[in-house]
Amino acid sequence: MQIQINDTLRAYIDPLTEAEYTALERSILAEGCRDALVLWNDVLVDGHNRYSICQQHGIPFKVTQNTSFRSMEDVMLWMIDNHLGRRSVTDFQRGVLALRRKDILEARAADAAAQNAAEDAKIAPPEPTAAEEAAPPKVRTSREDVARAARLSTATISQIEKIQKQATPELVEAVRAGTISINAAATVASLPQEEQVLAVAGGKKQLQQAAKEVREQRAANRPAKQPKEDSPEALAAPAASLSEVELLRAEVARLTERNAQLRAENAELRERIASLVDAS
Structure with missing residues (x-):
């Protein structure tokens, strides 16, 4: 052969x-x-x-x-399942394979639904037999199902999807080679393509720095969270305001007392001046 x-x-x-x-x-x-x-x-x-x-x-x-x-779809599904069971496959590769599996299953389900709808539109379906009444197995292609097949978290699957959609070929290759983690690659993938290419060309340290800068920029742009009414921060706020009022009142009292002392000293000086004038 x-x-x-x-x-x-x-x-x-x-x-x-x-x-x-x-x-x-x-x-x-x-x-x-x-x-x-x-x-x-x-x-x-x-x-x-x-x-x-x-x-x-x-x-x-x-x-x-x-x-x-x-x-050919049967062949591809078999290849995917075969490789998902191998220990040498990386997390990124398992995620990509599981997402490919999802795409095939969803396409099959859509084709089957379209074909059934077309057939139903032509003729009325016959009465189902007992065997036909059994519902076909549901195609499970949720993110949780994909993550379970790949033995990864749903967050990691989301990051791999982002890399597939937004990352340049250079960045994808860096993930495959293990130069950058999936998490960091998904972060760098949000940059313009030119900046992604430059980061990859700079090597592992440059990629890590690029991911760090993106995270810091996101943190800086994130609006500050308002404390809940019953949170310790919110409960502490009135106390802080009350403390400031008390300080201001104490300062007013001190200044009032000082003003009285100055008035008394001024009156004493006037009396001394008057006595000196009378003595002359």
Whole structure:
């Protein structure tokens, strides 16, 4: 059988890094190709790197057919689930794969609904049988479902979605390489594309600095929270105002007393002046 390579399937999963490919090649050269390549008819589904290494070094390999596939979407869903179960897949890669899975399932559900609506518009549906009355399994594609499939938090899934929509290819590659965290990358992705590219070019420290500056700017622009009526801050405010009034009253009393002292001294001086005038 002549194995066919589908470029879409080959590029569907992130390629191995140079170090990972070298490690796989070393393992196959030492132990042979232990895992069978998975085919859909004559199309290679799983094992592109193993197939390439075996072809290059003339190493024999086994193949197995997956007969459950009915469409390219089935193949892609199988590839996604297969990679989601691998420990070597990073958090970012798992999030991307889980989001791809959601897109496929939602598209399928929309197509099925449209097809059913079109058929219902043509003829009245027959009475359902007992088996047909059983509701089909609900397609679960909420953010919580995606996060559960990827073994990530919903917040991380939201950050990955933002990176996919707003990040430049350079920033996405930096996340894949582990140069910047998902959290920081989502923050930097809010910058204009030119600034993202410059931050990536500056390396890890520049990316961290860019994320820090964005967070500080957001904090500076965030309106101050008003304390609740029953909060300690709100309860302390009247006390502070009362304290200021008391201080002002004490200051008035002090000045009044001082004024009286000055008046008394002034009267005493007048008397002394008058006595001196009489003596002369």
